[in-house]
Amino acid sequence: MITGKNYVGNKQSAKGDKTFKTFNPQTNSENQAVFTEATPEEIDEAVNLATNAFKTYRNISKDRKSKFLNTIADNIMALGDELIQTYCEESGLPEGRAKGERGRTVGQLRMFADLVKEGSWVEASIDTAIPDREPTPKPDLRKMSIPLGPVVVFGASNFPLAYSTAGGDTAAALAAGCPVLVKSHPMHAGTGEWVAKVVIEAAEETGMPNGVFSNLNSSGIAVGEQLVKHAGVKAVGFTGSIAGGRALYNLAAQRDEPIPVFAEMGSINPVVILPEALKSRNQSIAKTYANSITLGTGQFCTNPGLILGIKSKELSNFVQNLSDEIVKVEPTCMLHPNIIGAYESKKEKAIAQQNLSVVVNYEYDIKTNYARQTVTTVEGKTFLNNATLHQEVFGPYSMVVQCDDTDQLYQIISNLEGQLTGTIIAENDEATEYSDIVSALQNRVGRLIYNGVPTGVEVCPSMTHGGPYPASTDSRFTAVGIHSIKRWVRPFSYQDWPNDLLPKELKNENPLGILRLVNNTQTRDRITQ
Numbered sequence: 001m002i003t004g005k006n007y008v009g010n011k012q013s014a015k016g017d018k019t020f021k022t023f024n025p026q027t028n029s030e031n032q033a034v035f036t037e038a039t040p041e042e043i044d045e046a047v048n049l050a051t052n053a054f055k056t057y058r059n060i061s062k063d064r065k066s067k068f069l070n071t072i073a074d075n076i077m078a079l080g081d082e083l084i085q086t087y088c089e090e091s092g093l094p095e096g097r098a099k100g101e102r103g104r105t106v107g108q109l110r111m112f113a114d115l116v117k118e119g120s121w122v123e124a125s126i127d128t129a130i131p132d133r134e135p136t137p138k139p140d141l142r143k144m145s146i147p148l149g150p151v152v153v154f155g156a157s158n159f160p161l162a163y164s165t166a167g168g169d170t171a172a173a174l175a176a177g178c179p180v181l182v183k184s185h186p187m188h189a190g191t192g193e194w195v196a197k198v199v200i201e202a203a204e205e206t207g208m209p210n211g212v213f214s215n216l217n218s219s220g221i222a223v224g225e226q227l228v229k230h231a232g233v234k235a236v237g238f239t240g241s242i243a244g245g246r247a248l249y250n251l252a253a254q255r256d257e258p259i260p261v262f263a264e265m266g267s268i269n270p271v272v273i274l275p276e277a278l279k280s281r282n283q284s285i286a287k288t289y290a291n292s293i294t295l296g297t298g299q300f301c302t303n304p305g306l307i308l309g310i311k312s313k314e315l316s317n318f319v320q321n322l323s324d325e326i327v328k329v330e331p332t333c334m335l336h337p338n339i340i341g342a343y344e345s346k347k348e349k350a351i352a353q354q355n356l357s358v359v360v361n362y363e364y365d366i367k368t369n370y371a372r373q374t375v376t377t378v379e380g381k382t383f384l385n386n387a388t389l390h391q392e393v394f395g396p397y398s399m400v401v402q403c404d405d406t407d408q409l410y411q412i413i414s415n416l417e418g419q420l421t422g423t424i425i426a427e428n429d430e431a432t433e434y435s436d437i438v439s440a441l442q443n444r445v446g447r448l449i450y451n452g453v454p455t456g457v458e459v460c461p462s463m464t465h466g467g468p469y470p471a472s473t474d475s476r477f478t479a480v481g482i483h484s485i486k487r488w489v490r491p492f493s494y495q496d497w498p499n500d501l502l503p504k505e506l507k508n509e510n511p512l513g514i515l516r517l518v519n520n521t522q523t524r525d526r527i528t529q
Contacts (some may be wrong), residue, residue, distance in 0.1 A: 049211025075198030148175035149234030155185030169237035286321035298396035343395035420470025
């Protein structure tokens, strides 16, 4: 049963008088549960609990952390239909999407459980002493990754499970040894409470310290602002808009002790279709991209919002084919009236720009909160000179830019903001002929796709989900996959410490059996001195 209360550590709490409800966009009505926003007192208590929990949790064995993460996964699955029903009622997304996202969430938790249990992720590096080195002795130096401390995770509007309460950020932070405070997203607070409940149960079942996890409700920005400003918080994870991510980044930078904000933000994910591909696969590319643009009502950060090509009869045909195909796709529901309101507003702003043509805007009757898919087109020169056209329109919208020539295509790509993905559609060795274009695109994105679509983010070690600003606030890190754990740790070195005082990861005996870099050689062997 949904209570509408916060989880302040292991206890439920509702001390405030500010309440709100979630909204079902399919029925265009409020859901029944009433949620109480966390008060400053509750926020302070949650952070203090996390700070105290960190003292213990950072040192809990890898096997126990692994069991904790696996138990969370087990408990999420055990929620069954109640979780799925709440997810659908709060998001307007179909049951299949809900179950798929649940699977991804559970998979991420188990992936980090395995990572923690194996243990080599700490990247232990050891350079043994050379006391008789001339002219100065070499000290014994041993380095590993250690957790930062309590992490605040902001739930994402478009992923009620996989990027929210026990999603990738939370799983990675807990795996790293950091307590987590979730700022629950107001659009799916009920889904968040179900998941928070079983995270707390998992913490209690596996003997984790009180405060290792908290879930705090909010209807606006106040709770998030207080959390980011709190001296006990040491890092922030965010998935959402550029405006929201940048606001948090600025708040964190203004603290007496600035902290990192790892924000994954806006992206229009440019797609370059090269001439030979347009000639040979025009219709199939158009159909593929009509489906990609409308997938999930365009509510993915990897939605292909910009398609680039060189002027030709084939490109003109592609624009028409894309328009014909996209209106064949049945419109679907957006997450919330606020989301569709923002979509329509940003779309109208783009359409109002001079010299932009609307090729198609779905014209048939649609249900309330359903989105009309739209394709526009513009000349390369117009796009270059109008920064408004470079901004993300979050929804089933894409713009085709018709470039005069290769030089203009290169110039456009080089002047784009940072993006999560870039795509090259090419025939055989055609990409080799356009190596400068490929290089320019590589310089603006975090992931480069060949003959595919950007929608769909595989959760695996080789995935980079991030990119140059404003795709993310730090392009050196990914928000997806096992390496996302690196956001929540820092390198730390011990110099000339006695072996018996070192952590297990750095002891001569290598009692954990992890892979280590010892005197520039990767090995699991013990050190004999």
